[in-house]
Each structure stands twice: as structure tokens, then as C-alpha cells.
Amino acid sequence: MTYTANFRVWRGIGGEGELQDYTVEVNEGEVVLDVIHRIQATQEPDLGVRWNCKAGKCGSCSAEINGKPRLMCMTRMNTFEEGAPVTVTPMRTFPVIRDLVTDVSFNYEKGRQVPAFSPPKDLKPGDFRMQQKDVERSQEFRKCIECFLCTNTCHAVRDHEENVKFFAGPRVLMRTAELDMHPLDTLDRRRMAQDELGLGYCNITKCCTEVCPEHIHITDNALIPLKERVADLKYDPLRWLGNKIRVRGKDD
Amino acid sequence: MSQITKLQFDVIVVGAGGAGLRAAIAAREAGKKTAILSKSLFGKAHTVMAEGGIAASMGNVNSNDNWKVHFCDTMRGGKFLNHYRMAELHAKEAPDRVWELEAWGALFDRTPDGKISQRNFGGHEYPRLAHVGDRTGLEMIRTLQQRVVALQQQDKAEFGDYDAMIQVFAETSVSHVFVSGEGADRKVSGAFAYARGTGDFIVFEAPSVILATGGIGKSFKVTSNSWEYTGDGHSMALISGGSLVNMEFVQFHPTGMVWPLSVKGILVTESVRGDGGVLTNSEGRRFMFDYIPDVFKAQYAKTEEEADRWYTDPDNNKRPPELLPRDEVARAINTEVKAGRGSPHGGVFLDVSKRLPADVIRAKLPSMWHQFKELADVDITLEPMEVGPTCHYVMGGIEVDPDTQQAVGVKGLYAAGESSGGMHGSNRLGGNSLSDLLVFGKRAGDAAAEYASAAGPVTLSDAEIAAAETAAMAPFSNAGGENPYAIQQELQQMMNDYVGIIRTEDELKQALVEIEKFKERAARVGVKGTRQYNPAWHIALDLPHQLVVSECIARAALGREESRGGHTRDDFAKMSPEWRQVNLICYAEGTGVRVEKQALPTIPQELVSLFDSSELSKYMTQAELDSIAQGTA
Ligand SMILES: Cc1cc2nc3c(=O)[nH]c(=O)nc-3n(C[C@H](O)[C@H](O)[C@H](O)COP(=O)(O)OP(=O)(O)OC[C@H]3O[C@@H](n4cnc5c(N)ncnc54)[C@H](O)[C@@H]3O)c2cc1C
């Protein structure tokens, strides 16, 4: 099952760099990250790549493989034809630090703007009571491993660097939706989602959802409901409050 | 000397896993200016990978549970080698630490009455693990990360700067901890770090340093641990004048993936067994029934029928032997495979598909389903998994004061989480790590803050800084030298072969010979290229830590002539009551490691009386039992 593959890997520091070709051994069951590691160990010791868990749990190894945004540790080599070149490039939306490693600090900066969870002041730890069906909506979003592939893919910032100032990207907007749907959160973040995080830039194309390795329904379950609630702002301030304290159906 | 940034803090936390973040939160809440440093990005420490849950005796699912039962389970699991005081504090404080997470936004799975749900796990008498599906570690790290952000938002409101009181330095590795003074005056003065992205050096001047650097598993070939686990904290504590305890005890988790080879070692969570998964060999036999040791005979089912009834009626039946402590299960699997009754790829079978409906499996074990489907083409709702032991956790760690987590021998140095030792004795129960991180992370943060107030600011001399810089730059002056990847891989193979799950005197001695050769090679290691995100350089700097820690494990393993928990000697197969009274402590000496025996503290009467004397008699010497009996008389 061992064969020799042709890898084309983007190498460079900062914005400067180019694709370089490697011929490298591939064994049965391997993923792209294994092959990158083999290049590192045997040919290019200083090849920069981020990784941690090697099991799709930490969201470190995001890159673009044959142009598709993916986790390198979850992309099996048997999904490619033997012999066809495999091209690995860094995520396109974020500045490159080196080789396959990008600077994703933008996501942390935007994330820091979202006001934290705020439970009722008189509710003591240990006294929280929530039903499973009420936490499930936010739990879906908390599966997020912060790989930032969604934001990397979103056309509002991909190739539109000028929008970065105004648009926080799907990951951070989903965090806002998550807090909004938390049964015991008391803050209203709708105006900030619209005005500061740029929810309006999203035109629900679902490209983010397509690349999410956790299969989170970012657009349908987070962004669209958030947009609807922002729309409610204009005419029905009480409805939001009602939404927070009642059990909500999937599409209200 | 190139440009080096110098920063002043009260408390430096090395590590952004559960322990480090909880410590940093405590230090900041105590009003101290705190820095958090980590090798990987914020929110991606090893803790993110924890699956099963957090052990805390909240009693939400079975109200018979309380801290005393949790304490007893922990001591039993550790085969009574645990530091009793740590096990006591841990059992008492874990529930508060979990509830606190909920108040910071964690969304655990719920019971029907709306409380935090708790699941069964090996060695825990009652359902005790708070969890979120099988991604509990992710929930925990995200919650702590978001708590840090919440504090930063408060600081932004008060001081106009998010980073005023608590600042995160992600992808910033510490290569050296500064200490000064000798003997009783030995104390910390800061840390030397390099930013991985730029290769720039940063010097942190601080009176308190908390090591929360996690484990050592990257020194073994088959491991569930990532590149981060090179034992940096263990090694830096030792070199700074601290000591390590219990280093011979390494936990091999019974169920790692065995196929495909490239994912060999990746963890299959114990929840699979807690939720009904059974282990069988190639003959289809549920072999764990053949491996229930005498000390556990009273607590485990003898027949498959009783074991099966336990899942629905735990109060009237004994638990299945698949849920024995990890060391027992790992050894059993090892024996089955060696006896030729293994699965095609050298493991055994673990099956939930015949016991739970597919949708329940996908709901309870979503990431396991995902992991097997995507990495091994196996659908666990339809077919069994193949699993085998994998290096998972180190019980041994930095020797600390149990109440403050201050490292023995160095003032201002603290350790928490997997990098500290004593809490788990010879074997850790599943779920007891995440709770350990929270309980002792908080304690370390509190104590480090208090010490920083008393000690006041510190400054470092140019000479100290220059020496740390020279050491960090050394691999670049050897451009044609040894390949760091090759040394690391060979070390991993050697540790697996000679210091693995079953050990013998000859192999351990051989390991020590090999380690000396590795040390010589590591001294000649060379890297080329620039300092920006250069993984070869990073590994070159991790290697000395791996070697120190590997030597500690091998020496302590050679010293302990018995088998207990995560230390199995083929040539001393029995557990010995005399050895239970002894800890092995590692100290740095010359270019190597010295091991000394140290008496275990005596368990006070009120705690030891929680156990039956018949149970104690399996672990203790007659003299100990007599003095316990006199105490109660
Ligand atoms: C796959 C898996 C599943 C697990 N499941 C469970 C479970 O269900 N329940 C449970 O209780 N336990 C579980 N464990 C064990 C538990 O996850 C770990 O023991 C625990 O997370 C360790 O936490 P920590 O805070 O000590 O260290 P970590 O979370 O590992 O964090 C260590 C931190 O230190 C940093 N660091 C290390 N060296 C340096 C340095 N030189 N400079 C700067 N930073 C440094 C790292 O970057 C990282 O941020 C599991 C472990 C694994 C591997």
C-alpha cells in the first residue's frame, strides 16, 4: 500500500513565498498531516505547521488542500488519486507567519469584543437548573474547535481585507448566537452583533457551514436565527425576552 | 545579544490548559498582574482533548455519593500511594469547582431534573463524571478561556486595556526558569521564553512562577499525547532545584486506536465502556472476567449476567470488570494479545454496536463515532473497534506542598495539573485529572498570588539573561549536527521498548545506557534556517527536557522492586506492603538524576477509618494495621 506521492507545499515567510515540490512516501491509512510531518522529518526540518491532537479535536491544523479549506489531520490520503499532486497551502484569509502557519489573532481580538456570559446576579453556582432540550442549541455551537476554517472561507472577508475591520466572521457571530440562546444569559447582544460585529455583511450563503469540520449548522442554526432576532429589535422588544425565558421551538 | 523584551509580572503561569487557566484566574482575582504562556494557541492545550468527563461527587445521579466515597475510590485507584491530603482536598473541593464552571458559562449535559448529568467511569463507585457528550475537555477549556476574556473585559472597563491585569502570550514557550539563592533561600525570579512565530526572546521578571505544563507522553512511541507533552515543567522544576515524585508511574490507557498505524495511540474514551461497551478477544470471550485481581473481587461482577444488569440496576448488582482501573485493563489486554488472542491489528475488540442503538451511540459518543468513521473507516454503531494500550498520563510529577502546590525546595515556584505529582498515587482514575486541574489550579493561583505580595518585584541580571539566550541559540551553531526529529523518534521507540507497560531490570538498565547515548547526541543537535516558526529548533529545545524526564522514569522504575498501578515489573510481579510506605523522589545531579527513598506521610485516623480493615489488609503491613487498630481502639 506504500506509494510515492507528489506534494506541493507553500513555503515562505510573511507574504513572500512559493509552492515547492516534494516526492514523499505515503503509507496505508495516512492523513495529509502525516505526510507533511514526513517531509519535515526527512527533508525540510524547518517546515512550519501547526498541529496538536491529530484527531480533529483541537482545530490547529487548518489549511487548504487542493484549494479546499480542511483540517490536515482529518484528510485521508486515500481520498486522492495515487500519483496526482496534492497541493497544501496556508489559509488564504489570514496573514501567513511561515509556510502553513497563519496569524489567526484577528479571531481572538473580535471574540474578545463579545460581552461574556452573564447569569442572573442572584443565582449561585450549584443552583443552576436547565433542561437538556434548552441547552442543546447552544451546545451545538460549543462543539466549535476554533479552527477558523469558516471565517477563512467566508467571502465577506476572503479576498476582501477591507471588510476585516467591520466583519467579525462566522465563528465570532456564532459565539454571539450561542450566548443569545443560553437559557440563563441575561444580556442583549443583538445591537452589537449588527453594529460592531457586522452581522449584516453575512448574506447566508452557507459556505462557512460547508467547511465546518464539526458539521455545525452555522448558517441555519446560528446566523439566520440571530438575524431574525436582530430584525425583531425593530418592532418587538418583548419578544426577545420571551425567547430567552421560554423553551423555544427550532424556528421561532 | 539581540533585542530582548523584558516584562514585569506578579505571577507567571506556564501553561494554558485547565490547570494553568484556573491558576491564572485565581491569581488575577486575587489582584495580581498575571501572564499566561503556552506553546500552542489559546484554547488548544491538551485539556481540549479530554473526552469522558470531570469527576466530582455532586450526587446528582446517585445521591449516595459524597466526598468520602470519592476519596476512597481515588485512594483505591492509586493503590494507597496517593498523598492522602491531596486526595482529600480534591474530593472535597471538586464539586464547587465544577459548579463554578457552570456559572462561567459551561453547558454540561443535564439530568431530567435540570442538574448536571454524571456518568459512570472505571473505578468510580457512582456515576460521577460531569460531561458534555465525549468532548468535556473542550467545554472546560473554552469555559476557562472565556472566563479569562470576561476578566479582561472587566479590566478594559476599569483600566482601558484588556491586558492590564491578565495577559495571554500564546505560542510562547518557556525554555528556562530563573532561580537564585541556595538551600532554604532558593527562590524564583522569572522565566525565559521564545515567541514561536517570530523567534524573538521575552524575559519575564516575576516572583511567582506556576508550572502547569502537563505531561510527558511524547517520550513514548504509542501515545495519546501531542507534541506539547515533552515534560518541560517537570524538567525545569528539577533543574531549578525542585524534586519529582512517583515518576515510575506512567498510565497506559487500555484503549487507544491500533489501526491505521498513523493514528495508533489516539485515545478511545473510557466512556465507551462506561456506557456499555465490552471487551472481547479473537475467540469472542469477554476476557476481563478472567482478570479481576483479589483486591477488587468484592466490587466487580463475576458473571456476564450480573455485569449486564448493572447498567440498569447499579444498586443491586456489581459492575462489569471492563470498568476496573485502567492499569488492570491495560495489562489484561497486553496479556491477551501476547497469548495470541488479539485482533487482526494487534489489539482486542471493543464493541458497543450490539449493546446500544445507533442513534444513542451517536448522541453519547459523537466524537468517537466521528473519529473512527473518518480515520479508520469503521462505523462503531455497526462493528467493533480494535483497541490496545497507549501511553496516556503521568502520575508522577513535581513534588509539591499539598495545600499550596508550592514546589518542594524552591520558593515562589508552584505546580498544578498533570505536571505536579502525588495526588493520584500509582494510578489515576479517569475523570480525576480534569477535577485535579481545577482544584489545584485554583489553590496554586491563590498561593502564588499571596507569595508574590509578600515577595515583591524581582529583577534579573544581564548575565543571567545572556546565559539563557546562549542556551536557546545553541542548536543554530551546529547547523550540520544531528537531526532533532531522528533523535526524538528513536527515543520514543526506545522508551516504548524498554520502559513501557511491562518492565524488567535488564531492560531498564539498558534504557539508562541508551539515554546516556541520546544525551551525547542531543548535545550535538543542529538546526538550520531562521528563528521564525522553526519546528526543528523547537524540538531541539524540547529534547533535553524529554531526556531528563525519561531518565527519571527509568531510574525510578528500576528502583521500585514491586508492581503497583502504572508500574509493572515482570521480575517483581507482586504488590508489596513495604513498598507502599515508600515514595521515590528524583533530584537533578550533575548531568543526570539521583533517586532517593522517602517515607509516605501517614494517613490520619479520620481518613483511614473510612476503609474496612479487611480492605486495608490487602495493602498495608501488619505493623501499620496494628497501629491503625490501636488508634481506633
Ligand atoms: C485524549 C485524552 C483524553 C483525556 N480524557 C480525560 C478525561 O475525560 N477526564 C480527565 O479527567 N482527564 C482526561 N485526560 C487527561 C487530562 O486531559 C490531562 O491530564 C489534563 O488536561 C492536563 O491538563 P494540564 O492543565 O495539566 O495541562 P495541559 O492541558 O496539557 O496544558 C499544558 C499547557 O502547558 C503548555 N506548556 C507546556 N510546556 C510549556 C513550555 N515550555 N512553555 C510554555 N508553555 C508550555 C502547553 O502549551 C499547554 O498550554 C485525557 C487526556 C488525553 C490525552
Ligand code: SF4
Ligand atoms: S453564511 Fe454568512 S458567514 Fe457564512 S460564509 Fe456565507 S456570508 Fe459568510
Ligand code: SF4
Ligand atoms: S464553527 Fe466550525 S469551522 Fe468555524 S471555527 Fe468552529 S469548528 Fe471551525
Ligand code: FES
Ligand atoms: S491537529 Fe487537532 S485538529 Fe488537526
